[in-house]
Amino acid sequence: MAQEGQELINLIKANTKIIQIISYETLLIHANLANAASELGRELYLWDRVAGIKKWDTENRSWVMIDEDARQPERPFSFFDEHKDIILLLEDFHPDMTENQPQNIKRLRNAAMGGNEQNRTLVLSQPFRFLPRELEKEVHIIELPPPSYEDLEVIFKNVCESFKIPIPDDPEQDLIEAALGLTIMEAEKAFSLAYIKSGQLTSAEVPLVIREKENVIKKSGYLEYFHPKEELKDVGGLDTLKDWLAKRGRAFEKGAADFGLTYPRGILLLGIPGTGKSLTAKAIGNLWHFPLLRLDMGKIFGGIVGESESNIRGALNIAEAIAPSILWIDEIEKAMSGISSSGRSDGGTTSRVLGTFLTWMQEKTKPVFVVATANDISQLPPELLRKGRVDEIFFVDLPVEDERKEIIKIHLQKKNRKPDDDFDLAKLAQKSKGFSGAELEEAVKEALFRAFDEGRTLRDDDILNAISKTFPLARTMHETISEMRKWAQSRAVAASSKTPEPLDEWQNDNIPKLRQETYSNPFLKAKEK
Numbered sequence: 001m002a003q004e005g006q007e008l009i010n011l012i013k014a015n016t017k018i019i020q021i022i023s024y025e026t027l028l029i030h031a032n033l034a035n036a037a038s039e040l041g042r043e044l045y046l047w048d049r050v051a052g053i054k055k056w057d058t059e060n061r062s063w064v065m066i067d068e069d070a071r072q073p074e075r076p077f078s079f080f081d082e083h084k085d086i087i088l089l090l091e092d093f094h095p096d097m098t099e100n101q102p103q104n105i106k107r108l109r110n111a112a113m114g115g116n117e118q119n120r121t122l123v124l125s126q127p128f129r130f131l132p133r134e135l136e137k138e139v140h141i142i143e144l145p146p147p148s149y150e151d152l153e154v155i156f157k158n159v160c161e162s163f164k165i166p167i168p169d170d171p172e173q174d175l176i177e178a179a180l181g182l183t184i185m186e187a188e189k190a191f192s193l194a195y196i197k198s199g200q201l202t203s204a205e206v207p208l209v210i211r212e213k214e215n216v217i218k219k220s221g222y223l224e225y226f227h228p229k230e231e232l233k234d235v236g237g238l239d240t241l242k243d244w245l246a247k248r249g250r251a252f253e254k255g256a257a258d259f260g261l262t263y264p265r266g267i268l269l270l271g272i273p274g275t276g277k278s279l280t281a282k283a284i285g286n287l288w289h290f291p292l293l294r295l296d297m298g299k300i301f302g303g304i305v306g307e308s309e310s311n312i313r314g315a316l317n318i319a320e321a322i323a324p325s326i327l328w329i330d331e332i333e334k335a336m337s338g339i340s341s342s343g344r345s346d347g348g349t350t351s352r353v354l355g356t357f358l359t360w361m362q363e364k365t366k367p368v369f370v371v372a373t374a375n376d377i378s379q380l381p382p383e384l385l386r387k388g389r390v391d392e393i394f395f396v397d398l399p400v401e402d403e404r405k406e407i408i409k410i411h412l413q414k415k416n417r418k419p420d421d422d423f424d425l426a427k428l429a430q431k432s433k434g435f436s437g438a439e440l441e442e443a444v445k446e447a448l449f450r451a452f453d454e455g456r457t458l459r460d461d462d463i464l465n466a467i468s469k470t471f472p473l474a475r476t477m478h479e480t481i482s483e484m485r486k487w488a489q490s491r492a493v494a495a496s497s498k499t500p501e502p503l504d505e506w507q508n509d510n511i512p513k514l515r516q517e518t519y520s521n522p523f524l525k526a527k528e529k
């Protein structure tokens with residue numbers, strides 16, 4: 001926070017006419033402005049639509065009402081014009097500067113144009129980013145980061161004080177860390193609730209604080225705290241990818257940074273549906289023992305103009321606050337599709353959100369590992385595929401025979417069967433050419449139904465029967481898959497070291513196809529253009 005406080009002082013000193021502060025932390029904003037005002041010998045005023053205008057009393061460190069009739073949004077502007085050597089904070093002014101209030105936008109532009117000799121600064125504070133286009137060049141934006149470890153330590157001590165329990169000199173580190181990513185008020189609430197529930201505030205209360213944090217994160221709508229059960233041993237095949245993850249994960253070990261290793265920034269998993277991309281993403285959380293946050297890109301695009309951008313920033317802030325963490329963006333292409341036309345359709349919001357995300361990917365210093373998955377390569381914006389954004393782009397192909405053996409084994413074991421003793425895995429794998437992991441799993445499930453229905457143990461022929469009744473996606477979509485393979489050869493690393501099996505035998509297949517399974521597939525269409 002100290003850093004942003006100093007930036008604020010410098011901006012006011014430099015005669016910046018309008019500063020916008022983005023934060024939920026009202027009290028923190030007040031404290032910073034009060035500090036800046038006293039440092040620069042200015043008077044500080046506050047306007048909001050409920051209270052009117054108040055003045056900051058430096059001695060008593062509190063607000064004093066000076067004009068409660070000044071609630072109308074035009075009032076602070078005349079006040080501003082009549083005073084010198086002031087900082088005027090307009091709290092939550094954003095609903096008054098939409099395109100329906102051109103007068104207010106004009107008033108702000110006028111304020112931005114004022115002379116330098118009056119020493120007047122207008123500050124707009126609001127919880128999320130929103131600024132009319134007309135003001136983009138006039139306003140300097142500061143974004144307050146969520147409270148730091150040190151801030152949270154102070155909050156923790158305040159909570160201890162309010163419950164009249166001894167304040168530890170050195171509060172337990174993991175308890176404070178558990179609150180990272182929360183706002184001041186949320187952290188206060190989390191510590192208080194934990195104390196009320198268990199009568200103490202120690203490491204034992206970490207799960208309580210984390211649970212509260214999960215609730216807060218879920219409320220955002222676009223992030224979800226994920227507790228995957230999946231581990232890397234549940235993923236069959238994909239040896240190259242697994243090996244990469246194991247090696248790169250070591251960068252988080254003690255001493256690795258001193259040795260010169262840098263944190264991995266992220267991977268993109270591209271490939272055929274049902275081949276274990278989402279499964280692998282979940283398994284990484286358990287492999288590295290980091291919190292896994294799933295980002296729903298679709299939900300980032302909120303209702304109000306400008307909200308999408310503040311949503312993405314909010315999400316990235318939370319991921320950074322709880323770093324080291326994993327940020328999983330499933331089916332990233334769904335949200336990014338149509339990026340080239342978005343300039344027309346949504347005022348460029350999609351491309352600005354993508355821009356924010358990509359810049360962050362490149363510049364982030366906190367250990368947030370991004371796992372993005374996609375199966376429709378044609379819909380991905382090229383910026384995302386450019387070298388340097390992620391550490392590696394992996395192409396996940398259909399499993400080859402050996403890998404299918406592994407996958408069938410995993411799924412039989414999950415159902416408490418003994419695959420090595422009771423099943424002919426080699427034959428099952430041989431007969432399921434072209435099947436994805438998801439289809440193999442389905443075949444095992446289907447076979448279980450048949451065996452149960454006939455009142456006997458599960459046998460090979462149940463699985464073989466299920467396999468023979470399935471048309472794998474590879475058969476109906478072999479053209480698309482061949483194209484994807486060609487594309488991937490030059491742009492991605494194969495997630496498996498095995499040579500993919502050819503799909504030629506389905507070339508002249510005459511089975512009926514859905515429209516999306518044939519040449520009208522978007523991937524092929526994009527290529528035709």
Ligand SMILES: Nc1ncnc2c1ncn2[C@@H]1O[C@H](COP(=O)(O)OP(=O)(O)OP(=O)(O)O)[C@@H](O)[C@H]1O
Nearest residue numbers: 234235236273274275276277278279375407437438
């Ligand atoms: N390599 C694999 N090993 C074990 N199980 C697998 C594998 N691939 C897929 N599965 C099974 O299929 C399910 C679905 O796979 P997953 O959701 O990971 O596919 P995906 O690649 O993300 O597909 P999509 O592109 O459609 O999202 C998994 O939960 C898992 O049970």
Ligand SMILES: [Mg+2]
Nearest residue numbers: 277278330373
């Ligand atoms: Mg998936």
